[in-house]
Amino acid sequence: xxxxxxxxxxxxxxxxxxxxxxxxxxxxxxxxxxxxxxxxxxxxxxxxxxxxxxxxxxxxxxxxxxxxxxxxxxxxxxxxxxxxxxxxxxxxxxxxxxxxxxxxxxxxxxxxxxxxxxxxxxxxxxxxxxxxxxxxxxxxxxxxxxxxxxxxxxxxxxxxxxxxxxxxxxxxxxxxxxxxxxxxxxxxxxxxxxxxxxxxxxxxxxxxxxxxxxxxxxxxxxxxxxxxxxxxxxxxxxxxxxxxxxxxxxxxxxxxxxxxxxxxxxxxxxxxxxxxxxxxxxxxxxxxxxxxxxxxxxxxxxxxxxxxxxxxxxxxxxxxxxxxxxxxxxxxxxxxxxxxxxxxxxxxxxxxxxxxxxxxxxxxxxxxxxxxxxxxxxxxxxxxxxxxxxxxxxxxxxxxxxxxxxxxxxxxxxxxxxxxxxxxxxxxxx
Amino acid sequence: xxxxxxxxxxxxxxxxxxxxxxxxxxxxxxxxxxxxxxxxxxxxxxxxxxxxxxxxxxxxxxxxxxxxxxxxxxxxxxxxxxxxxxxxxxxxxxxxxxxxxxxxxxxxxxxxxxxxxxxxxxxxxxxxxxxxxxxxxxxxxxxxxxxxxxxxxxxxxxxxxxxxxxxxxxxxxxxxxxxxxxxxxxxxxxxxxxxxxxxxxxxxxxxxxxxxxxxxxxxxxxxxxxxxxxxxxxxxxxxxxxxxxxxxxxxxxxxxxxxxxxxxxxxxxxxxxxxxxxxxxxxxxxxxxxxxxxxxxxxxxxxxxxxxxxxxxxxxxxxxxxxxxxxxxxxxxxxxxxxxxxxxxxxxxxxxxxxxxxxxxxxxxxxxxxxxxxxxxxxxxxxxxxxxxxxxxxxxxxxxxxxxxxxxxxxxxxxxxxxxxxxxxxxxxx
Numbered sequence: 001x002x003x004x005x006x007x008x009x010x011x012x013x014x015x016x017x018x019x020x021x022x023x024x025x026x027x028x029x030x031x032x033x034x035x036x037x038x039x040x041x042x043x044x045x046x047x048x049x050x051x052x053x054x055x056x057x058x059x060x061x062x063x064x065x066x067x068x069x070x071x072x073x074x075x076x077x078x079x080x081x082x083x084x085x086x087x088x089x090x091x092x093x094x095x096x097x098x099x100x101x102x103x104x105x106x107x108x109x110x111x112x113x114x115x116x117x118x119x120x121x122x123x124x125x126x127x128x129x130x131x132x133x134x135x136x137x138x139x140x141x142x143x144x145x146x147x148x149x150x151x152x153x154x155x156x157x158x159x160x161x162x163x164x165x166x167x168x169x170x171x172x173x174x175x176x177x178x179x180x181x182x183x184x185x186x187x188x189x190x191x192x193x194x195x196x197x198x199x200x201x202x203x204x205x206x207x208x209x210x211x212x213x214x215x216x217x218x219x220x221x222x223x224x225x226x227x228x229x230x231x232x233x234x235x236x237x238x239x240x241x242x243x244x245x246x247x248x249x250x251x252x253x254x255x256x257x258x259x260x261x262x263x264x265x266x267x268x269x270x271x272x273x274x275x276x277x278x279x280x281x282x283x284x285x286x287x288x289x290x291x292x293x294x295x296x297x298x299x300x301x302x303x304x305x306x307x308x309x310x311x312x313x314x315x316x317x318x319x320x321x322x323x324x325x326x327x328x329x330x331x332x333x334x335x336x337x338x339x340x341x342x343x344x345x346x347x348x349x350x351x352x353x354x355x356x357x358x359x360x361x362x363x364x365x366x367x368x369x370x371x372x373x374x375x376x377x378x379x380x381x382x383x384x385x386x387x388x389x390x391x392x393x394x395x396x397x398x399x400x401x402x403x404x405x406x407x408x409x410x411x412x413x414x415x416x417x418x419x420x421x422x423x424x425x426x427x428x429x430x
Numbered sequence: 431x432x433x434x435x436x437x438x439x440x441x442x443x444x445x446x447x448x449x450x451x452x453x454x455x456x457x458x459x460x461x462x463x464x465x466x467x468x469x470x471x472x473x474x475x476x477x478x479x480x481x482x483x484x485x486x487x488x489x490x491x492x493x494x495x496x497x498x499x500x501x502x503x504x505x506x507x508x509x510x511x512x513x514x515x516x517x518x519x520x521x522x523x524x525x526x527x528x529x530x531x532x533x534x535x536x537x538x539x540x541x542x543x544x545x546x547x548x549x550x551x552x553x554x555x556x557x558x559x560x561x562x563x564x565x566x567x568x569x570x571x572x573x574x575x576x577x578x579x580x581x582x583x584x585x586x587x588x589x590x591x592x593x594x595x596x597x598x599x600x601x602x603x604x605x606x607x608x609x610x611x612x613x614x615x616x617x618x619x620x621x622x623x624x625x626x627x628x629x630x631x632x633x634x635x636x637x638x639x640x641x642x643x644x645x646x647x648x649x650x651x652x653x654x655x656x657x658x659x660x661x662x663x664x665x666x667x668x669x670x671x672x673x674x675x676x677x678x679x680x681x682x683x684x685x686x687x688x689x690x691x692x693x694x695x696x697x698x699x700x701x702x703x704x705x706x707x708x709x710x711x712x713x714x715x716x717x718x719x720x721x722x723x724x725x726x727x728x729x730x731x732x733x734x735x736x737x738x739x740x741x742x743x744x745x746x747x748x749x750x751x752x753x754x755x756x757x758x759x760x761x762x763x764x765x766x767x768x769x770x771x772x773x774x775x776x777x778x779x780x781x782x783x784x785x786x787x788x789x790x791x792x793x794x795x796x797x798x799x800x801x802x803x804x805x806x807x808x809x810x811x812x813x814x815x816x817x818x819x820x821x822x823x824x825x826x827x828x829x830x831x832x833x834x835x836x837x838x839x840x841x842x843x844x845x846x847x848x849x850x851x852x853x854x855x856x857x858x859x860x
Contacts, residue, residue, distance in 0.1 A: 005465045005512075006465075008462060010464075011461070011462040027803055027807070028803070028808075029810035031777040032438060033437060035436075036433035038527075057489040058486055082435075111466050124815045130796075134803065138803065138804075253800045254800060349456050362557075366682040367682050370682065377457070378457045383554060384553065384554050
């Protein structure tokens, strides 16, 4: 339940998609790493807040207590700490596992791919952070998914807001996870959850409401830097200062048109410490894509400066920032779009079918195909001793093989091969 | 335990290796499929004989009882049955899991990659089987692993041998698994296990010994086809007839020089029903590779005509033949060889580092690198506001970046970039 087989057509589409994402990661100089799908249970515990219950655990069959990885970020932090790595720009494409309620039509599965790019190391502020946003921009543009916006915020700004609105520090995380719902429900509901379930005062909630409904660009950052309360708050000031720097760099990258500084963005995970961001596809006019409303977030990430330290025996910190591309959601979109277009994706790359027009020519086919393989040419033949020529040409049409190399008695006698273009039916002897 | 992280150098080598294997599979017209790493426990039970105990089971957290896949063959058979697929040529590269005693120096892990190529469908005899052997030959030749031999046998011939030697059918599997040890221990030991543990009569064991120590080529096949006892056995006759056909096809492929018809080859798995084969690297003279003795088998496979039927509610059979490339063992060899050669594998593909020779030029770097990325050029820069030029060039040398694109005040004023070849130190303004 919640997993699936990928038949060839899906596997081919997925390969095309992953190739696009990975080529962007490589364009930015990232190296690949690989970590096991199995982690020690203790490595994963206490990293995912409420979602810890979604971790798949292995049965105790003797030996270590194991679990399946929940994401690629925690294994990356564990890797950095274990190997005492201080600097690294890496990507990782692999499956992760979550015992969630599957919503497969919206691309939510229990086993799914993640495509992560992260930059670890002590660097000058916001330069790696800006690169992560540039990567999201490049990938979503390359894939032509339609219009999108990348929402950006900073955990320090959010915490500053909570602070100046009179929320006690012990309730920051609760307030944060409630704010996170603003993209799905109206402010009134969020407010009543804050006051009801989370125990914030109505006044605090109202004050928060004034901030978290704001979104904009450099102008909003400037406005908040002048805000009489926020400008007095150390955390918020730091966050706003860095946000201004980030926008400066994004302006040089020429991508601010798709960036929105959005105070309602909170993101669920506990480990973020600075900039956070999330890319959302905007509703399409197109009728085919209209079904896709609700696909929502297709990439997200942020800065997590404390996570590596949790795995280091001496608590040595390695600041990190990274992005995860929501490949399954993008895959769902591309799949539906392909279906709507009627385009048929080839599942193999075969260039030529080796065919014979008469009986008793299996040996000739085997000899020729062997030469082709040895020359690096992608070639197939039917696994029959005496297939009909029509069947062989039909196979080419069904599977998209563009050429047939035909050897009949005449060709054998003349020492040639007849090469046929399957679609135009043109033939040349060679 | 028994798993490992792949740091960038290993991940890059693995990528190179997998690319070579997959490109061979694609050359033979295979399509990719993907199946979940999780399977229902019941799917895996009863397929691996004694090794069933090595299956990793997931904890019962409610819902289905799951296990991690043990190989890619059983999931493939399950896939064919579930989707009622009668014909398919597919490859699958993925990790599998075994709770085995790890012997990591010999490339034996609890989590490891398998690279499988299989042909499913009802075809004329031995044509797909011959292609599997051709694939093994191509891959081992391409990877330049040194001299190798591909041992070939047929389960029907083995069973015929057991039959004519007076072994009761109920003991065929036991006899088979004992014969399988002949590549590691001398005949005397195998004989005493047959008589002692497996309860075969000494006479039967001696008669088996006369057969299973034979190996050769077409001549041996002819000799056995004339054998007074074997030639009377239906199974053996069928197997020998097909073996002769196989050698005919392999002769047309020009690869019989590396093929040995070897009656001692038995292979452990229960599900084989016809041709079986295993590729072994021959001992090297080379001192560096000498440590690798014991790496042994680097590819194996065979025909399994009954497996799909085990998953089909109506027992519908789909004959299959396939090969699995022992990628981990080959990886160990390539890794040790790389180490011995002193060659340093690049872990990134970055073509150019964007650098500045003076202070306060971060904006110029960000602008230029953004243009390069947008033009599809693999580019990096240091994440510092004012890095020293020497540090930047040092980074190129450390990571193998061939070019530096330098923008200083003069270049900015002139509207040019200075492109420097890192190794020759040649510079051009452009």
